[in-house]
Amino acid sequence: MPELPEVETVRRGLAPVMEGAVVQRLELRRADLRFPFPDGLAQTAKGRRIVSLGRRAKYLLLDLDDGTVIIMHLGMSGSFRIIGDEVAAPGEFHHTRSRLAAHDHVVFHLLGGDGSAAQVVYNDPRRFGFMLTSRRDALEDHKLFAGMGVEPAGNAFNAEELALRFSGKQAPLKAALLDQRIIAGLGNIYVCEALWRSQLSPRRKAGTLVRKKGAPTQRLVRLVDSIRDVISEAIEVGGSSLRDHAQADGSLGYFQHRFAAYDRVGQPCAHVGCDGTIARIVQSGRSTFYCPACQR
DNA sequence: CCTTGAACCTGGGCGC
DNA sequence: TGCGCCCAGGTTCAAG
Structure with missing residues (x-):
C-alpha cells in the first residue's frame, strides 16, 4: 500500500x-x-x-x-x-x-x-x-537518500524546479514522474491520477513541458498543481486501501474511491465534455491507465 | 542517456 | 475443487 x-x-x-x-x-x-x-x-x-x-x-x-x-x-x-x-x-x-x-x-x-x-x-x-x-x-x-528527488508535498516542489529536472528529457512523462531521482514519493497510482487530472499523455516526452530558455510551460504548471492536489487529497482521506489493506489503527483509506484513471479500464473518462474511455497500456513494464481522447 | 526485461516474493482473481 | 496463468502499490540490475 x-x-x-x-x-x-x-x-x-x-x-x-x-x-x-x-x-x-x-x-x-x-x-x-x-x-x-x-x-x-x-x-x-x-x-x-x-x-x-x-x-x-x-x-x-x-x-x-x-x-x-x-x-x-x-x-x-x-x-x-x-x-x-x-x-x-x-x-x-x-x-x-x-x-x-x-x-x-x-x-x-x-x-x-x-x-x-x-x-x-x-x-x-x-x-x-x-x-x-x-x-x-x-x-x-546515505546511499538511499543522496540524489533523491524533490518532495511533491514540500515547499521546494514547483514548476520552475521541475522544469530544471525535465529539461531536455526524452523519457515519457510516466517514466519521468516515477523516477525517484526527479520526484521522490510518487508511484504508479498517483502518477496515473496526476496525468489524468492535468490531461497530459503519459507518453509525452518530459522535455516538451519546458520552454527553450528552461522556463516551465503552462502544461507543466498544470501538472505540478495536479500532483500537489492529488497527493494532499489522498493524505487527507487516509490514502488508498487496495485489497482491504488497513492502516495502522485498522481503519481503511478512502482514496481508491476517487480514482479517475487507475484500474478503470473501459470506464468512461470523467472529464467534462470528454467522451473517451480509460485505456491501459504498458510502459517500462508497468500498467498505465489514461484517457487517450483528452490526455495529450 | 534511454528503454526493456527480469529479478526479488506471495497471494488474489479469473478462465477452464 | 483445482490448476495454471496473469496481475499487483517498489526498486534495482543487466543488457541492448
Whole structure:
C-alpha cells in the first residue's frame, strides 16, 4: 500500500504510539526482508527511546535517542498494525496480546511514557520491504537518500524546479514522474491520477513541458498543481486501501474511491465534455491507465 | 542517456 | 475443487 500518501498515513497512525516510547524489545522473526537486517539491530534498538517517526518520500525514519535512525520501506505489501494491551472492556473478551499472523516479521515491543504497553507489528507477505540503519547526522549522505528527488508535498516542489529536472528529457512523462531521482514519493497510482487530472499523455516526452530558455510551460504548471492536489487529497482521506489493506489503527483509506484513471479500464473518462474511455497500456513494464481522447 | 526485461516474493482473481 | 496463468502499490540490475 505504499506510495507517499499511504506512507504518510502510516506515519500519522504510528507516531502517537511510537514517539516517546521506549523499545523494550525488537523482535525479528526472521533474518531478512528484502535485505538482511543490519547486524545487531535488535540489540541496537533495545532500551532506546524513540525520539520521532518521520518520513522522506516513501521511507519511514525512526529516530532513536542515541542518534540511530531505523530506515523502513514498505515495499509493495508492507503494513503496520498496533496491538495495545488495553484491558478488555466489561463484557468483552480480552484480546490476546501478541496474536501474530503469517508474515508478521518484526514486532516493536514498546513501553509508552504513560506506562502503557503496545506492540507495533510489521507484516509483509512479499517481503519487498526492508529495514536498515544509519546515523542521523549521516542520513543525507546515505546511499538511499543522496540524489533523491524533490518532495511533491514540500515547499521546494514547483514548476520552475521541475522544469530544471525535465529539461531536455526524452523519457515519457510516466517514466519521468516515477523516477525517484526527479520526484521522490510518487508511484504508479498517483502518477496515473496526476496525468489524468492535468490531461497530459503519459507518453509525452518530459522535455516538451519546458520552454527553450528552461522556463516551465503552462502544461507543466498544470501538472505540478495536479500532483500537489492529488497527493494532499489522498493524505487527507487516509490514502488508498487496495485489497482491504488497513492502516495502522485498522481503519481503511478512502482514496481508491476517487480514482479517475487507475484500474478503470473501459470506464468512461470523467472529464467534462470528454467522451473517451480509460485505456491501459504498458510502459517500462508497468500498467498505465489514461484517457487517450483528452490526455495529450 | 534511454528503454526493456527480469529479478526479488506471495497471494488474489479469473478462465477452464 | 483445482490448476495454471496473469496481475499487483517498489526498486534495482543487466543488457541492448
